[in-house]
Amino acid sequence: MGLLDKIRQTFGSQPASEVAKKRLELILKYDRAGLPPNAINAVKDAILEALKDFPFIDINGVNINISENGEEREKIEIEVPVKEK
């Protein structure tokens, strides 16, 4: 590795350990829920597609998450806000 790469690595990017931590936190979230890693995005796309024609729904505010309440069965929670009057 050249000096320039060293400097770039030192100042530019995150340490590998931090990257590992972030990746693991995400991986475990899906592993624990028993979901494939891209499940949420796929569900979200399908939901948005289904909702897009309803004028009273605030499409930009739709929120999809894996619930993390430690319950026995994991849930995918979908929040669908109604547009402001």
Next chain:
Amino acid sequence: MADKVICVTSGKGGVGKSTVTANVATALAAKGYRVAAIDADIGLRNLDLVLGLENRIVYDIVHVVQGVIPAEKALVKDKRTKNLFLLPAAQTKDKSAVKPEDMVKIVEELRDKFDFIFIDSPAGIEEGFKTAVTPADTIIVVANPEMASIRDADRVTGICEAMGKPEPKLIVNRIDPKKVARGDMLDVNDVVEILSLELLGIVPEDPNMVSYINRGEPAVLFEESIAGKALRNVAERLLGKEVPFMDIRVEEGFLEKIKKLFGGS
């Protein structure tokens, strides 16, 4: 004692289950407790090597299951540490030769005669793992500070929970303080935070470990071994003592930082 039947498991292979089992069992026996260590890795017998007992084996766990000999009679007496006994795994190809109910029966046979019974689990989350975990009232999960090992540790934790077992206790093995300081390796605190398990031990990478195992002499028997010290601490914690965790950080001086920047290590 609540921590009497202890299963050491990990999901991922090669992270240090047998090393932890042999050393913690030895440390407790050296303190005068009667300890049995069961090698549940059927077909891949290894615990005997770490203890240096491979030449003393006559019977194995499959003989016990088949009713050839009672469990107590099949035990190999340790050559160094009084009060330590090994029930060797079989080298059979049939991994299902020992079923969960067989292991429960063996543990019941031994329970009254020992203060501690360790079960060295095979890697994986298959039948052999379940057989090892089933009789345990305490589970130790060993993990290396490394992506796949941590992920597997979490899987194993989930399966133990589904089996109705108490939450496993965590041993982080092979921490390399230099790599942690460089930001290359996850720190113990990160691992604990990610897995959210009770920490039972922090075992540093020990360059002499390979030589201890080559000689069949557990590291805990050597004052100078850092891993040995960490594993003796684990034994103390299992006895309910509050032992502070070793501080294994390296101080990174200004000079190190400059050197690192300019291509040294």
